Amino acid sequence: MDKLVNNLKEALKAAGIKDGATLSFHHHMRNGDYVLNMTLAAAAELGVKDLTVNASAIFPVHAPLIDLIKQGVVTSLECNYMSGPVGEAISQGILDKPVIFRTHGGRPADIASGQFPIDIAVIAAPAADKMGNISGKFGPSQCGSLGYAFADAEFADQVIAVTDHLMPYPLVEYSIPETQVNYVVQVDKIGDPKGIVSGTTKITRDPIGLLMAQYATQVIEASPYYQDGMSFQTGAGGASLATAAFLKDRMLERGIKGSYGMGGITSYLVDMLEAGCFESLVDVQCFDLGAVESIRTNPKHREVSALHYAAPRPAVASSLVDNLDFVILGATEMDKNFNVNVHTNSQGVIMGGSGGHSDTAAGAKLAMIIAPLTRARMPLILDQVTCLSTPGETIDILVTQYGIAVNPRREDLIQALSASKLPLRSIEDLQKTAEDLVGKPKPLPHGDKVVGQVRYRTGEIISEIYQLN
Amino acid sequence: MDKLVNNLKEALKAAGIKDGATLSFHHHMRNGDYVLNMTLAAAAELGVKDLTVNASAIFPVHAPLIDLIKQGVVTSLECNYMSGPVGEAISQGILDKPVIFRTHGGRPADIASGQFPIDIAVIAAPAADKMGNISGKFGPSQCGSLGYAFADAEFADQVIAVTDHLMPYPLVEYSIPETQVNYVVQVDKIGDPKGIVSGTTKITRDPIGLLMAQYATQVIEASPYYQDGMSFQTGAGGASLATAAFLKDRMLERGIKGSYGMGGITSYLVDMLEAGCFESLVDVQCFDLGAVESIRTNPKHREVSALHYAAPRPAVASSLVDNLDFVILGATEMDKNFNVNVHTNSQGVIMGGSGGHSDTAAGAKLAMIIAPLTRARMPLILDQVTCLSTPGETIDILVTQYGIAVNPRREDLIQALSASKLPLRSIEDLQKTAEDLVGKPKPLPHGDKVVGQVRYRTGEIISEIYQLN
Numbered sequence: 001m002d003k004l005v006n007n008l009k010e011a012l013k014a015a016g017i018k019d020g021a022t023l024s025f026h027h028h029m030r031n032g033d034y035v036l037n038m039t040l041a042a043a044a045e046l047g048v049k050d051l052t053v054n055a056s057a058i059f060p061v062h063a064p065l066i067d068l069i070k071q072g073v074v075t076s077l078e079c080n081y082m083s084g085p086v087g088e089a090i091s092q093g094i095l096d097k098p099v100i101f102r103t104h105g106g107r108p109a110d111i112a113s114g115q116f117p118i119d120i121a122v123i124a125a126p127a128a129d130k131m132g133n134i135s136g137k138f139g140p141s142q143c144g145s146l147g148y149a150f151a152d153a154e155f156a157d158q159v160i161a162v163t164d165h166l167m168p169y170p171l172v173e174y175s176i177p178e179t180q181v182n183y184v185v186q187v188d189k190i191g192d193p194k195g196i197v198s199g200t201t202k203i204t205r206d207p208i209g210l211l212m213a214q215y216a217t218q219v220i221e222a223s224p225y226y227q228d229g230m231s232f233q234t235g236a237g238g239a240s241l242a243t244a245a246f247l248k249d250r251m252l253e254r255g256i257k258g259s260y261g262m263g264g265i266t267s268y269l270v271d272m273l274e275a276g277c278f279e280s281l282v283d284v285q286c287f288d289l290g291a292v293e294s295i296r297t298n299p300k301h302r303e304v305s306a307l308h309y310a311a312p313r314p315a316v317a318s319s320l321v322d323n324l325d326f327v328i329l330g331a332t333e334m335d336k337n338f339n340v341n342v343h344t345n346s347q348g349v350i351m352g353g354s355g356g357h358s359d360t361a362a363g364a365k366l367a368m369i370i371a372p373l374t375r376a377r378m379p380l381i382l383d384q385v386t387c388l389s390t391p392g393e394t395i396d397i398l399v400t401q402y403g404i405a406v407n408p409r410r411e412d413l414i415q416a417l418s419a420s421k422l423p424l425r426s427i428e429d430l431q432k433t434a435e436d437l438v439g440k441p442k443p444l445p446h447g448d449k450v451v452g453q454v455r456y457r458t459g460e461i462i463s464e465i466y467q468l469n
Numbered sequence: 470m471d472k473l474v475n476n477l478k479e480a481l482k483a484a485g486i487k488d489g490a491t492l493s494f495h496h497h498m499r500n501g502d503y504v505l506n507m508t509l510a511a512a513a514e515l516g517v518k519d520l521t522v523n524a525s526a527i528f529p530v531h532a533p534l535i536d537l538i539k540q541g542v543v544t545s546l547e548c549n550y551m552s553g554p555v556g557e558a559i560s561q562g563i564l565d566k567p568v569i570f571r572t573h574g575g576r577p578a579d580i581a582s583g584q585f586p587i588d589i590a591v592i593a594a595p596a597a598d599k600m601g602n603i604s605g606k607f608g609p610s611q612c613g614s615l616g617y618a619f620a621d622a623e624f625a626d627q628v629i630a631v632t633d634h635l636m637p638y639p640l641v642e643y644s645i646p647e648t649q650v651n652y653v654v655q656v657d658k659i660g661d662p663k664g665i666v667s668g669t670t671k672i673t674r675d676p677i678g679l680l681m682a683q684y685a686t687q688v689i690e691a692s693p694y695y696q697d698g699m700s701f702q703t704g705a706g707g708a709s710l711a712t713a714a715f716l717k718d719r720m721l722e723r724g725i726k727g728s729y730g731m732g733g734i735t736s737y738l739v740d741m742l743e744a745g746c747f748e749s750l751v752d753v754q755c756f757d758l759g760a761v762e763s764i765r766t767n768p769k770h771r772e773v774s775a776l777h778y779a780a781p782r783p784a785v786a787s788s789l790v791d792n793l794d795f796v797i798l799g800a801t802e803m804d805k806n807f808n809v810n811v812h813t814n815s816q817g818v819i820m821g822g823s824g825g826h827s828d829t830a831a832g833a834k835l836a837m838i839i840a841p842l843t844r845a846r847m848p849l850i851l852d853q854v855t856c857l858s859t860p861g862e863t864i865d866i867l868v869t870q871y872g873i874a875v876n877p878r879r880e881d882l883i884q885a886l887s888a889s890k891l892p893l894r895s896i897e898d899l900q901k902t903a904e905d906l907v908g909k910p911k912p913l914p915h916g917d918k919v920v921g922q923v924r925y926r927t928g929e930i931i932s933e934i935y936q937l938n
Contacts, residue, residue, distance in 0.1 A: 001791050131787050159786070168698070169792060170729050172749040172771035179777050179785035229637070260639050280641040302641035308648050316648035317628070318600050322470050323638060 002130035002169075003184045008042040008162065011183040012120065015158035017043060020050045021119040024111075024156060026149035027057035027081070028124065028136060028285055032195025035124035035162050037064045038187065044073045052076035054118060056107060056148040056306075057353070060084025061195060069094050078116075080104050081353030090451050091349045093467040099350075099452045101343060101465075104284065105310030105319060105359035106457035108151030112307065112315050121156035123149050123176065124190045128163040132181025133174035136286075136303075137296040139165025141191045144286030144295045145265075146175045150305035153180040164190045175303055198288045201266045203245050204238030208401045212370050213242035215399045215422060216328060217250060222420040223413065225325040225365050228256060232278070233263040233360055234328040236287045239370050243328055244268040251277045262309070262320055263327075263356065265291040265301070273301060282320055284309045284356075310359035312457045321356075321363030329357055331371045331398075333385045336427050338392030338407045340369060341385040343454060346378040348386055348444050348468055350452060358390040359457050366396050366413070373400040378441060379434035381427060386444055388463035389454060402433050445469045471599035471638075472653045477511040477631065480652040481589065484627035486512060489519045490588040493580075493625060495618035496526035496550070497593065497605060497754055501664020504593035504631050506533045507656065513542045521545035523587060525576060525617040525775075526822070529553025530664060538563050547585075549573050550822030559920050560818045562936040568819075568921045570812060570934075573753065574779030574788060574828035575926035577620030581776065581784050590625035592618050592645065593659045597632035601650025602643035605755075605772075606765040608634025610660045613755030613764045614734075615644045619774035622649040633659045644772055667757045670735045672714050673707030677870045681839050682711035684868045684891060685797060686719060691889040692882065694794040694834050697725060701747070702732040702829055703797040705756045708839050712797055713737040720746045731778070731789055732796075732825065734760040734770070742770060751789055753778045753825075779828035781926045790825075790832030798826050800840045800867075802854045805896050807861030807876045809838060810854040812923060815847040817855055817913050817937055819921060827859040828926050835865050835882070842869040847910060848903035850896060855913055857932035858923060871902050914938040 005011045017023075023043070025036045036055060041064070043051060051074050058065070058077075063085040068074045078100040082090070090099055102110060110116045123146075127138035134153075136146040141164055153159050153176045160183045161176075170178075204210060216239075220226055232247070234240040245268055251258065258278040261269040265283040267290030273281050274294075281301040286292045294301045310321045332352065333341035340361075342352045361367040373380050380400065396413060398405045403425035406414045417424055425433075452465030474480045486492075492512070494505045505524060510533070512520060520543050527534070527546075532554040537543045547569040551559065559568055571579060579585045592615075596607035603622075605615040610633055622628050622645045629652045630645075639647075673679060685708075689695050701716070703709040714737055720727065727747040730738040734752040736759030742750050743763075750770040755761045763770045779790045801821065802810035809830075811821045830836040842849050849869065865882060867874045872894035875883045886893055894902075921934030 001787070003787070131792065168728060168748065170749060170751060170789065172729070172751060173768055174771075177773070177777045178787045178789075179774075179780065182786045259637060260641070279637065280639060282639060282641060299642055302643075304646070305648075308646045311648065317651045318470070318472070318647045320639065320647075323600065 003132050003182060004130055005183050005185055008039055008185050009046055011160045011185045012042055012046060014183055015120045015160055017046065017048055017120060019048055022052040022054055022117065024118040024121045024152045025055040026124065026152060027055065028143040028146055028148065029191040029196050031059040031061045032192035033059065033061055033124060034189060034191050035122060036062055039122045040068050040073065044068060049073060050075045052078065054078040057081035058086050062086055066094065078102065079353065080107055081355045083351050087350035091468050093449050093451055098450045101353050101452055101454045103354040103359045103457040104306050104356040105312055105321065106455060108307040109311040109315030111151045111155045118152060118156035120158045120160060121152035123153060123159060123161045125161040125163040127165045127167050127171060128161045128184055129167050129169040129171040130184060131169055131178040132161045132184050133171040133178045134161050134176040134181065135171055135174050137173060138167065141193060141196060142292055143196050144292035145283045145303040147284030147304055147309060148306045149176065151307055158182050160185060162187055162190055164188060197286060197292055201236055201241060201288045203242040206238065208372055209239040210242055211401050212399050213239050213246055215404055216243045216368060216370050217246040218420060218422055219368060219397055219399060219404065219417065220247060220326055221250060222417050222422065223366055224416055226256065230258045230325045231260045231262065231323060232258060232326045233324060235330065236264055236266050237330055240328050241266060241268050244272065248272045248275060248277055262324065267291060270294040310356050321360050324360060324364040326366050327360040327364040328368050328370055329361060331369045331380065334369065334381050334398060335383060335385045336431060338395040338427065339385045339388050340390040340395060341387045342389045343387040344465060348446055350465060354389050358394065361390045361394040362457065367394055368397045368399060369395060370399045373402045373430060373434045374438045377438045379438055381431035381434055387454060387465050398427060400430060403430060405430050472601050472651065473599055474652050474654055477508055477654050478515055480629045480654045481511055481515060483652055484589045484629055486515065486517055486589060488517055491521040491523055491586065493587040493590045493621045494524040495593065495621060496524065497612040497615055497617065498660040498665050500528040500530045501661035502528065502530055502593060503658060503660050504591060505531055508591045509537050509542065513537060518542060519544045521547065523547040526550035527555050531555055535563065547571065548822065549576055550824050552820050556819035560937050562916065562918050562920055564920065567919045570822050570921055570923045572823040572828045572926040573775050573825040574781055574790065575924060577776040578780040578784030580620045580624045587621060587625035589627045589629060590621035592622060592628060592630045594630040594632040596634045596636050596640060597630045597653055598636050598638040598640040599653060600638055600647040601630045601653050602640040602647045603630050603645040603650065604640055604643050606642060607636065610662060610665060611761055612665050613761035614752045614772040616753030616773055616778060617775045618645065620776055627651050629654060631656055631659055633657060666755060666761060670705055670710060670757045672711040675707065677841055678708035679711055680870050681868050682708050682715055684873055685712045685837060685839050686715040687889060687891055688837060688866055688868060688873065688886065689716060689795055690719060691886050691891065692835055693885055695725065699727045699794045700729045700731065700792060701727060701795045702793060704799065705733055705735050706799055709797050710735060710737050713741065717741045717744060717746055731793065736760060739763040779825050790829050793829060793833040795835050796829040796833040797837050797839055798830060800838045800849065803838065803850050803867060804852060804854045805900060807864040807896065808854045808857050809859040809864060810856045811858045812856040813934060817915055819934060823858050827863065830859050830863040831926065836863055837866045837868060838864060839868045842871045842899060842903045843907045846907045848907055850900035850903055856923060856934050867896060869899060872899060874899050
């Protein structure tokens, strides 16, 4: 007995694809992903129309979506992050319905709730057996964790695994079990390894980035949460990685033993694990080959579902963000209330999304934004963010190269950091510095049509993104 | 943030226990389990009545259930297996409603379907952290796999973890994630290690058992499924273990490389894994310390949920029994149609249950019963089994010390085994031999009251168990 079918068209037919169906995808193949495109091409060949695509993220490689939208094959789009040509086209208004933007924790919560059912989940499977036991840890397209795909596999009506590496049954080191998988399709390649994980991720050499990373490290050290058992998340950006590298040295010097590092995982966090800075790593996504190697071989480096990573109650009893001490995040815009925009750039073009931004900010005891005070002659801090991605009441500290602003809500942190030599300033003061440098931008004109809705992790629509003018 | 509550009474109150609630339990603590008893004692102290207890199995240690039934605290019982005083008392008719007997695959399928909702699942947790990440692999009460508890944790409305070994957060080598667990209770001891796992499991020294094990091994070797990639399950009984030991030697001699060993796992199967007879072990329950050590340290020895082990479609897309080649099972009674009773003894007293018996028989290409032709002066083979546990159409071969009967449905196997020197006989012929030895028993008189219903893995009631006369 096996679940192998000859090709994606057969699998989609067997899974009952029809006009109006919802298909889901995960983004561990990142900008190397072939599976979303080949699946939707197969659906188009079958003559199916009016599909909803619920993808955990959309990357530049997914540009073929634009034509499928124009042809009416795809008429609805949901994701947690969107960069590249699709974001630009959506901002131009090519889709009638607004894109639903979720968070990495909100998406699986919505799927689990049954409110947004998935008809067919298509899982890019770096390794699979004939019955659909799936792993991301083996094969030429290995990506490590498959954490974002767990809810899709668990709750979708039908599940198709697409693999380029069929392994003997049973693949016992599976992440997703055969119980959840209906069909297995073998293809030549599910992705371009160069786009899936980086060979290495590198810390910044930019002096501004390094300065901000030093400030960030000092903020952590001066905070009351810098102690044994601390937990920490950072992203894969250059300044964030530099913070991890600096923090590692400081923790080792001081003999601080943390509990867990979290998030999308890079070799820098693996180094911290191996050096004893953390007892464990919890991983929804690997960013480089070092992380993939580690998650495959080290039982203390654990793959977790997006539900476990970041979902809010009551979808889950708790998630890992609830016990997070520190998170380091980015921003394209902020405002005086510490609200953050990570969805659009300063021209209002969609180029990102929450990902785990607002989930971790909500959970962490100290949520810190690191961002340069100006970019491309635009100030970081505006009177009001163009798009509200993460509410300011969940952001505690802003670190820029010109100084550090603590959210006035956090009097305890203001007091703790005042004892340090860090250059503390009000956010209004930082805004003025930015405006002195590059001027105060005029409010961005925009069209009337809503092209995106920002759905907070709890389900509330907190912002709308408008068509470009 | 944590989920610790002071004691079981507080946890039950917090979880909303009330009259008529359904509580579930798993049986990895086996006859060393303290958790079912202490939970129901706490419920009784709270004055709760009319509870349904859905336990994957009931052991002699659970004798206090009898008084709770008499007191009206527990008025409904569901399990996959029941041995000891509770089975005897149920057979005497102490419970008004019949016990629902399920299979190891049918139980999680029923739970997942929502047809038999669990209000509060109580998980005996050999290790847990403050947020309810749970593992069976650590701590003084370690039991290895927690496979039978997965569905309870996933689908119950409220989940309470009871542990005697609180580990630092996060316990990343968890089996059940914090997302599913609402409360954590720390107690002195969740079980008696001597009752949880055996120090060692031993093969039989009984010459009849050894003869049957030799026959069973020869049947496997003569069958068409004895080849590279074969999969195999056996139980923990002496003759079954002897078969595993013999089979290991034969596989090594012949250079046969199997795919997976399955089931409740003993050191004998671990030896086969380590010797290269199998690529992997899949494990819903560990029977001895060697199995616990192996599942903790060997990534090729994988804990699986009962859904993944044995659930039928459509509750799952597939389970491991669907690809099983060989299973070796026991029987207390059989009949000429190869029907099997493993629920009651020859006096009609409840002393067992399906467990995975009918699941694996349904899935395996070759389902073999090993049983002595007579026991305590009673014949194995009757005109009709007292209780139908496993339908004869799923049983292929009966091995006794007096010869081997192949189900006439399996002409292919009759042909394959005829080429061997095995003593093939018809089941009618074996029945006659047994009757010549110990006589033909009179039909067992029984009372009118139904005390148990045997619910097949697909949900169909295939047999009823009556009160003793």
